[in-house]
Amino acid sequence: MQKSKRHLWSVTILLLFSLVITLVSVFIVQCLLQLRTEIGEHTERYVSDVTIQIAQDIDNRISKVVTDLVSVSESLSMLDSDIHENIGGYLEQKVKTLGFTSLLITDQTQVIYQTCSQQEDFFSNAAVQQALQGENGIDFLQDGSMIYTAPIYENDSKEIIGVLGGIRDIKNMQNLIQLDSFSGRGLTCIVDNEGNVIVAPTDSAPFLQLDSIFQEEDSDSDVSQSIRQMEKDLVENRPGIFRFKAKDDSDLILSYDPLPSSGWILLTLVPSDIISKTVNLYMSRVLGISLLTVCLLISIPFILFFIQRNHYRQIRQSAFVDRLTGKMNNSAFQMECEKILPFSAPETYSIIFFDIKNFKLINNLFGIGQGDMILRYVMDVLNTKVQGYGFAARAASDNFYLCLHLGNQEEILTFINDVLQSVNVVMEKYFQSLDTSYYFVLQSGVYIIEDPMLDITIMQDRAKAACQNRSDTEDGVVKFYNVDILDRMKKEQELNAMFSHSLENRDFQLYLQPKIWVQKGTVGGAEALVRWIHPQKGMIFPSDFIPMFEANGNICKLDFYIFEEVCRTLSRWLADGRTVFPVSVNLSRQHFKHPDFLSRLADLARRYRVPTNLLQLELTESIFFNESEVETVKNFIGQMHQLGFQCSLDDFGSGFSTLGLLMEFDVDDIKLDRSFFKDIHNPKTGDIVSSVIDLSRKIGAMSVAEGVETTEQLELLKKMRCDLVQGYIFSKPLPVVEFETWVQRHQAKFGL
Ligand code: C2E
Ligand code: CA
Ligand code: CA
Numbered sequence: 001m002q003k004s005k006r007h008l009w010s011v012t013i014l015l016l017f018s019l020v021i022t023l024v025s026v027f028i029v030q031c032l033l034q035l036r037t038e039i040g041e042h043t044e045r046y047v048s049d050v051t052i053q054i055a056q057d058i059d060n061r062i063s064k065v066v067t068d069l070v071s072v073s074e075s076l077s078m079l080d081s082d083i084h085e086n087i088g089g090y091l092e093q094k095v096k097t098l099g100f101t102s103l104l105i106t107d108q109t110q111v112i113y114q115t116c117s118q119q120e121d122f123f124s125n126a127a128v129q130q131a132l133q134g135e136n137g138i139d140f141l142q143d144g145s146m147i148y149t150a151p152i153y154e155n156d157s158k159e160i161i162g163v164l165g166g167i168r169d170i171k172n173m174q175n176l177i178q179l180d181s182f183s184g185r186g187l188t189c190i191v192d193n194e195g196n197v198i199v200a201p202t203d204s205a206p207f208l209q210l211d212s213i214f215q216e217e218d219s220d221s222d223v224s225q226s227i228r229q230m231e232k233d234l235v236e237n238r239p240g241i242f243r244f245k246a247k248d249d250s251d252l253i254l255s256y257d258p259l260p261s262s263g264w265i266l267l268t269l270v271p272s273d274i275i276s277k278t279v280n281l282y283m284s285r286v287l288g289i290s291l292l293t294v295c296l297l298i299s300i301p302f303i304l305f306f307i308q309r310n311h312y313r314q315i316r317q318s319a320f321v322d323r324l325t326g327k328m329n330n331s332a333f334q335m336e337c338e339k340i341l342p343f344s345a346p347e348t349y350s351i352i353f354f355d356i357k358n359f360k361l362i363n364n365l366f367g368i369g370q371g372d373m374i375l376r377y378v379m380d381v382l383n384t385k386v387q388g389y390g391f392a393a394r395a396a397s398d399n400f401y402l403c404l405h406l407g408n409q410e411e412i413l414t415f416i417n418d419v420l421q422s423v424n425v426v427m428e429k430y431f432q433s434l435d436t437s438y439y440f441v442l443q444s445g446v447y448i449i450e451d452p453m454l455d456i457t458i459m460q461d462r463a464k465a466a467c468q469n470r471s472d473t474e475d476g477v478v479k480f481y482n483v484d485i486l487d488r489m490k491k492e493q494e495l496n497a498m499f500s501h502s503l504e505n506r507d508f509q510l511y512l513q514p515k516i517w518v519q520k521g522t523v524g525g526a527e528a529l530v531r532w533i534h535p536q537k538g539m540i541f542p543s544d545f546i547p548m549f550e551a552n553g554n555i556c557k558l559d560f561y562i563f564e565e566v567c568r569t570l571s572r573w574l575a576d577g578r579t580v581f582p583v584s585v586n587l588s589r590q591h592f593k594h595p596d597f598l599s600r601l602a603d604l605a606r607r608y609r610v611p612t613n614l615l616q617l618e619l620t621e622s623i624f625f626n627e628s629e630v631e632t633v634k635n636f637i638g639q640m641h642q643l644g645f646q647c648s649l650d651d652f653g654s655g656f657s658t659l660g661l662l663m664e665f666d667v668d669d670i671k672l673d674r675s676f677f678k679d680i681h682n683p684k685t686g687d688i689v690s691s692v693i694d695l696s697r698k699i700g701a702m703s704v705a706e707g708v709e710t711t712e713q714l715e716l717l718k719k720m721r722c723d724l725v726q727g728y729i730f731s732k733p734l735p736v737v738e739f740e741t742w743v744q745r746h747q748a749k750f751g752l
Helices: 002-078 083-098 126-132 170-177 222-235 276-320 330-343 359-366 368-386 409-433 456-468 483-504 542-552 554-576 589-593 597-607 627-643 683-698 711-719 736-748
Strands: 102-106 111-114 137-140 146-153 160-168 187-191 197-199 240-245 251-259 264-271 350-356 390-396 399-404 442-448 478-480 508-517 523-534 538-540 583-587 615-620 646-652 669-672 702-706 724-726
Touching: 002 083, 002 146, 002 160, 002 170, 002 187, 002 240, 002 251, 002 264, 002 276, 083 102, 083 111, 126 137, 126 146, 126 160, 146 170, 160 170, 170 187, 170 197, 222 240, 222 251, 276 330, 330 390, 330 399, 330 456, 350 359, 350 368, 350 409, 350 456, 359 368, 368 390, 368 399, 368 409, 399 456, 409 442, 409 478, 442 456, 456 478, 456 483, 483 523, 483 542, 483 554, 508 554, 508 736, 523 542, 523 554, 523 724, 523 736, 542 554, 554 583, 554 589, 554 597, 554 615, 583 646, 589 627, 597 615, 597 627, 627 646, 669 683, 683 702, 683 711
Parallel strands: 442 478, 523 583, 583 615, 615 646, 646 669, 669 702, 702 724
Antiparallel strands: 102 111, 102 160, 137 146, 146 160, 187 197, 187 264, 240 251, 251 264, 350 399, 350 442, 390 399, 508 523, 508 724, 523 538
C-alpha cells in the first residue's frame, strides 16, 4: 500500500514536470516561429529599403550627369556661331572635369566635333534621336558604353542646332549596383521597361536572365500573381517586392524600383535567408541549447527517480536480505507471507520453525566461523527443499522459518523428514571434513494455518511454541501446534502479568527439602525451592514459571527474594538455638549479567547475621559447560569462596557434562541429576554414578544424589559411598514450619 502510494506520487510528479516542460517547449517553439515570421518581414523591408536607396543613388547620379551635360549644352548655345574655333578646348576641359570618356557634338547629319574619335552610328541611337526631339536622353552604344544626350539650342531661341553627347564608361554604373549591403549575396541590375537587362554587374550571374529564374508555375500560382502585380506596378512607376522560389529551388526576394530619370527599373534579387541565415544559425544554436536544457530538465527527475529507485533497492536489499546467508531475512519472510496468506483457504498453508539444538555449544566447540558455516549449510538445504512449496528465511541466530503450501499433517511430516534427512547428510559430511563427529539436531515446530487472517508474527510464534513444547526425550521430533500450547502461552502471559504484584504480596513461599547423610541418616542440609501460592490460582510449581522468568529477567528478583527468606529462616533458627545446617539456594545464570550480585547476597547475609558458610549457591551445570563462560564461572566461584559461600554444581549429568571439566572447578558439592537414578540398576549407569561419586571425593567435593525415591536406589548409593541424598524417599519440599517439625521428628530418631 505504502509502496504503491509512493509510486503514484512519483508518477504524478513526473507527469506534472513533463507537462510543464512540454508547455515551456511549445512556448519556445512558438516564440521562434514568431521570430522567423518577423525576420521574414524585416528582411523584405530591409531589401526594399536598400533597393530604394540604390535606386535613388542611381537616379541622382543620372540626374547629375544629365544636369552637367545640359549645363555644357547651354554653354555651347551661348558660344558664338564660330563654334568650331572655340569648342575644342572647352569640351576637352569638360571631359576631364565631368568624368566623361568623351564628349561629342552632332547635328542631324554629321558629327561636328568629338573629343575622342569613335566609330559609331550615333544617328540611329535612341538617345540622340530623343535629344533632337528636344529631350534629354540616355542609351547604350554598341561597344557597351553609355551615352547621355542633351539638345543644343540656337542662342536665345528654341531651335535645336545640334546634340551634345556625353559618353561614359558603363563601369561607373556597374559600380553603383555592385552591392555591399547584402554581404555580396545580392544581385542588382537595371532593366528597361520591357524587362531587358541594361546594366548588370560585371559578373552578372545567369539567373539575371529573369526568364530563367522563375519556375514554370501555372498562371494562378502566387509567383505568377506577383509577376503580374510587378508588371502593373512598373507601368505605374511604383516600387514593390515579392518572394519566390527559383528554378534552382533557392528562396529569393525580388525587389523592384523605377528609376524616373531614365525610365528604367532597378531590380534587386536577394536570397530570402539574407538575414535569417545568420539569425537561423543563432536560432538553431538557441534552439539546440534550449532543447538540450529541456532534455536535461526532463531527464533530471528521471535520473533522480532512477537514483531513488536504486537507493530504495539497496535499502530493500539490506533490509530484506540476511547478511550471513544472502537469503531472505525475517522481514522479507513476513512481507511475502502477508502477500499470500490472508488470501489463502484455511489449512492450505503452514509455517514451520526450525531451531538448531544447542547451537551455542556448536559455536563454543567449533568457533563462530564454523557456526556461521553451519547456518549457511542449513539455510541452503532449506532453501533448496522448499522450492515449489514456498519459501524459507533465517530469522535470527539459529532460527529458520518456512512458509509451506501444505496443510495436511502427513504431507508436512514427509516434507520435514525429507529436509531433516538432507540436513543430516550435509552435516555429517561437514563434521567429517572437520575430522570430528557431532550429534547435530534440528528441532522443528509446525503451525498449520487454520486462521489465515492471523498476524504473521502470531503464526510464527505458534510454530516456535510448538517446537519448544518438547521434553528432553523428543529430540528431532516434529512438533505440531495445538490449542494446549496456546493455553500454556496464555497462562504464561497471565503469570508474567502477576509477578510484581505477587512478589509484593509475598505469594512466593520458601519450601525446604532436606538432604540426608547417606551413611549416618541425619539431616546434613536443605535445598530452598520456591512455590508460588497464588490467592486465586493456588499452588504453582517452579517448572511453570521459572523458564519464563529466566527469559524475561524476573528470575533475579525472585532469587534474591528466596535468598532473603532463607537468611531470615537461618537467622531465626540461630536465634532460637536450633541445630543449623547449610541451606542451598538456586541461582539462575542470569545473575552473571550483574557482576555485583555476589556482594549484594553477602550484604543480605550480613544484614541477617547469617554466616555465609551456611549458605550454598547452586549453579546449574549448563553454566559450567559453556566454554566461553568457563573463565567467568571460575572467577565467580573464586569470589563466592572469598565471601564464604559454598558452591554447588546442580543437575550434573542432565546435559553435556564431561567428567574432565569437573576438575576445572573448585566446587563444594556435586549434585547428581535424578535422571541417573531412573535406571541405576543398569550396570553402565551404575558405573558412571559410582565414578562420579569417586571423582567428587578426589576433588574434595561432596556428592549429593537428587530425586532418590526408592530404598533400592538409596541402598545402591550407600554402597557407592555417596555423601548426601535428597529425595522423596525422605521428604518432599516442605513449607518452613512443616520442615522444622519434620527435622525435629527425624533428628529425634537419632536421639538428637
Ligand atoms: P532443582 O534445583 O533440580 O530442584 C530439585 C527438583 O526436584 C525440585 O523440583 C524438587 O521438588 C524435585 N525433587 C526432589 N526430590 C524428588 C524426587 O524424589 N522425585 C522427583 N520426581 N522430584 C524430586 P521443583 O521444586 O519443582 O523445582 C524445579 C526446578 O526449579 C529446580 O530444580 C530448580 O532448577 C528450579 N527452582 C526451584 N526453585 C528455584 C529458585 O528459587 N530459584 C531458581 N533459580 N530456580 C528454582
Ligand atoms: Ca537445585
Ligand atoms: Ca537439581
